[in-house]
Amino acid sequence: MTAEYKVQGDIAVITLNNPPVNGLGYATRVGITDGLAKANADAAVKAIVITGAGKAFSGGADIKEFGSPKALQEPNLLSVILAVENSSKPVIAAVHTVCMGGGLELALGCHYRIAAPGCNVALPEVKLGLIPGAGGTQRLPRALGVEPALNMIVSGEPVKSEMLAMLPGQKLFNKMAASTESLLEEALAYAAEVADARPLPLVRNLPCKHPLGDAYFQFARNMVKGMSKNFPAPAKCVDAVEAATKKKFDDGMVFERDLFINLMWTPECRALRHIFVADRAASKIPDVPSDTAQRAINTVAVIGAGTMGGGIAMNFLNAGIAVKMLEMKQDALDRGLATIRKNYESQVKKGKLKQDKYEQRMNLLSTTLSYDDLKDADLVIEAVFEELGVKEAVFKELDRVMKPGAILASNTSTLDLNKIAAFTQRPQDVVGMHFFSPANVMKLLEVVRGEKTAKDVLATVMAVAKKIKKTAVVSGVCDGFIGNRMIEQYGRQAGFLLDEGCTPAQVDKAVEKFGFAMGPFRMGDLAGNDIGWAIRKRRYSEKPDMKYSKTADLLCEKGRFGQKTGAGWYDYVAGKRDAVPNAEVVQMIEAHRQSLGITPRKISDDEIVQRLVYSLVNEAAHILEEGIASKASDIDMVYIMGYGFPVYRGGPMNYADQVGLFNVVQAMNRFAQNPLDDAKFWQPAPLLARLAAEGKTFN
Ligand SMILES: NC(=O)c1ccc[n+]([C@@H]2O[C@H](COP(=O)([O-])OP(=O)(O)OC[C@H]3O[C@@H](n4cnc5c(N)ncnc54)[C@H](O)[C@@H]3O)[C@@H](O)[C@H]2O)c1
Incomplete structure (x- = not known):
């Protein structure tokens, strides 16, 4: 009773x-x-x-x-x-x-x-x-x-x-x-x-x-x-x-x-209830009991005061936790500090933050050029350049100075966390904390679990995430972790759609009508098309069999990196975020299509949405099967919190479940027949094929 x-x-x-x-x-x-x-x-x-x-x-x-x-x-x-x-x-x-x-x-x-x-x-x-x-x-x-x-x-x-x-x-x-x-x-x-x-x-x-x-x-x-x-x-x-x-x-x-x-019984209600449950489930890690002892986190250090470092620091300041930021040069520290100030000041101006709160937060922040000043921090988060050599130097220093039991976290988006952990004598204390940009705004945190990451480190980081008001989802180590590994497939499909006859605006509109906050091309312009370009260049040598549309490379060769250069798939007026279609870009796509001998066809919004969303679903099924994600609902949380997937559709896995996995697989089989698409990719992941055959769902 x-x-x-x-x-x-x-x-x-x-x-x-x-x-x-x-x-x-x-x-x-x-x-x-x-x-x-x-x-x-x-x-x-x-x-x-x-x-x-x-x-x-x-x-x-x-x-x-x-x-x-x-x-x-x-x-x-x-x-x-x-x-x-x-x-x-x-x-x-x-x-x-x-x-x-x-x-x-x-x-x-x-x-x-x-x-x-x-x-x-x-x-x-x-x-x-x-x-x-x-x-x-x-x-x-x-x-x-x-x-x-x-x-x-x-x-x-x-x-x-x-x-x-x-x-x-x-x-x-x-x-x-x-x-x-x-x-x-x-x-x-x-x-x-x-x-x-x-x-x-x-x-x-x-x-x-x-x-x-x-x-x-x-x-x-x-x-x-x-x-x-x-x-x-x-x-x-x-x-x-x-x-x-x-x-x-x-x-x-x-x-x-x-x-x-x-x-x-509406899909919207089911989606919202699914997210409610998924959100609570995300903090539970199957083999880490909820009563696992946690390490005390009272002070935090951040290495690198760039785009991510500054945003990461703000999360902790907002939660009343002292932060020490380290850079190699004073001017980099000054720049980082100025950006944080500017951010808070704009919040004060908008009336979102009280002056005394702002001062309190700034008082919690200190800076240093010396690793020796970090030794007492309970948690250190590295956000330096995305190069393994740089990470190696940083983690060796951290291993030298940090007190025993300190948690050493990396914000890397693409590098192998196990390699980073191996730069230290304490790989059990190393974990990934993959924040999303802008780090002080975006709610998602991928917690990357290395082969040797200790359970109490995971439990602690999940609790820290809650304190700084993030939705944390655990990901195993793989290229791109959960979110970016999936988005790469989505980006590839978006490229094929251009080759086959779409314009960027048509693709974006279809996806936005489906409910995404932003279509793939506007998203590319926001994130910077050069980031995807760098990844593709690596892929061309790593995975020579992988098929890509070349239009995005052509765009980057023109220096159209997106909002930051004022031009990407669209044009941008300084100070505004409106995406204005550009005739030259459309011509560039057409010319490329012609050079490939492709006769453009009219592609329906349904096909656009299905190809993009199901590409996420198929990659997600691989991710689930490999144990990179421990449950389908975690993948939904990643997409809802980090990638603007429509809330009322409950995330890609929930959406696929609602459509019916059998229908999803049928569509994939159809896409595989398209000679301009990637037939190999559209082989349903074994887990998906099995669930579909058994009439089951992901969630
Ligand atoms: N920008 C994003 O959208 C994003 C998103 C998620 C993760 N990340 C990851 O975050 C990390 C940082 O990215 P960013 O965009 O903030 O880069 P950034 O270039 O804006 O900042 C990096 C900062 O690190 C400093 N730095 C470089 N080497 C250093 C060293 N040895 N010691 C101390 N400071 C050093 C630089 O001076 C610079 O200020 C990367 O690993 C990146 O992959 C970036």
């Missing part, structure tokens, strides 16, 4: 106790209904208090039951709330710390509510592509007022209890307690006060109207249009709340239920 029952004087107290947030799983629900039955049968009990143990009243649905039939098993949440409403003795919800989703819906079913200050109150279902499904859309507008309730339901954002209690006319909280500590005592006193009051007040009986009626809901619909472009849920939130103002309570409940169930 995950709810405790106790009688204190003549008040029964039901305490939800299902850590960490008292999720309303089956056993907890049974605990509540059993407690209610006991209290109602006990003549000595006059009122009932429901509260939560530990760090929450309740965070809502139990994520362990997510999408499983257990979530609906009786007593489901609707039945629990009905039992609360039907209790012949008053039920008082005593809420504190976290009161969200089903937790808030449960509280709304109670006859009275008392809240501790500082309690985060929310109906966050919209973030999972849903609307509240246990009366939240019908009761919150009645208790709080239509407008504030709709704002909470559409945004899913938490609001502090004391703010809500200040809303004029609100009936959500009958009373505010002085503190979380005194909540139970105050709730017991309040319960005694209302014990004999009859009839028992129910939120369902409160009136629900907006003075502007239809006009208000029209306005609300316009407001959510932007955010609901690819997501059906926000608009349904408006529909449900409107129903609360127009329908009888019970009819509104049926309406809410229908909307909820219909949303549950």
